[in-house]
Amino acid sequence: MEQERGSPHVVRRQLLLGMVAGTAGLATARAASGQRGTASNWPDRPVVYINIFPPGAATDTLSRVYCTKMSELAGQQFVVENRSGAGGTVGQAAIAQAPPDGYTVGLGSIASLAIAPSILPDLSYDPARDFTFISGLWKVPNLLIVNKDLPVRTLPELVELLKKNPGKYTYGSSGFGTSPHLTMEMFKQRAGLNILHVPYRGGAPAKLDLLAGRVQLMFDNMPTVIASAREGQVKALAVTSAERNSAAPDIPTMAEFFPGFEITSWGSLVGPAGIPAPLVERMSSLTKQALQDPGLRRFFEENGATTWWTTSQELADFRTAQQRLFAEVIRATGAKVQ
Incomplete structure (x- = not known):
């Protein structure tokens, strides 16, 4: 037995087995590290933020102020891309179709996520199924x-x-x-x-x-x-x-003049469905910090907006309730695509 252990053949075989085991262990460690780093190291490159309305709109101004603060906090640029059309649904669809890796997120609005399902018959996405809800951003009248x-x-x-x-x-x-x-x-x-x-x-x-x-x-x-x-x-x-x-x-x-007349617009941070929960928590936490910044809050208030942070679940529940509300409003007013 001692002689077998010491033979060159056996030693070489043991070395190869050890190398395979070590490589497998290293791969497992790297995979685990990568999984942990998905949230803790995010972002390690620029993040695309899709604004679903055109430059010059209120959402553009508020989005750019928010993205500037997120760039400071995250250490990577949040790049605003405007993809407008069809009441925001063109850009909303682009967000839904992005990879769920946290590097393409964007604006979720009252128009595209709460109103559109009841007013546009050929909507290309399901608001309840095709998005990850991250946090509220603002409310504006x-x-x-x-x-x-x-x-x-x-x-x-x-x-x-x-x-x-x-x-x-x-x-x-x-x-x-x-x-x-x-x-x-x-x-x-x-x-x-x-x-x-x-x-x-x-x-x-x-x-x-x-x-x-x-x-x-x-x-x-x-x-x-x-x-x-x-x-x-x-x-x-x-x-x-x-x-x-x-x-x-x-x-x-x-x-x-018209008692009970109230509609408040809102914007939120959303991504495609399937973003891992730890990464959602990381994005939500950074968003909360951004919305607590005194300079950002002052800018929002001076322009008639109110900062609005929520948890992921709170936002998802709020959107569902808003869709029900506006379905009733649409039925009452007879609003439709002309």
């Missing part, structure tokens, strides 16, 4: 603005003008199925108005046509249009939050 040359100064005056001229005036929106579109449809239903919808690929081009007088009124996310209202380029008549907004406390709420 919509602001009702009109062309500065329109002969009204208050919401009651606007309603009177529109009722006297059925079918004469048009409203712009950031697209079918967005919260500004649905907000105006609710306004039409509550006030008994006849005005034509002109959809755009985002709020920014809609606002440009409103400034030029090609459309006369619109709702849009408050951060996009509050500066134009302050500068007198447009007239701001009402906000859609339940209470007046601290960024513009002199502007009344819709509910002051």
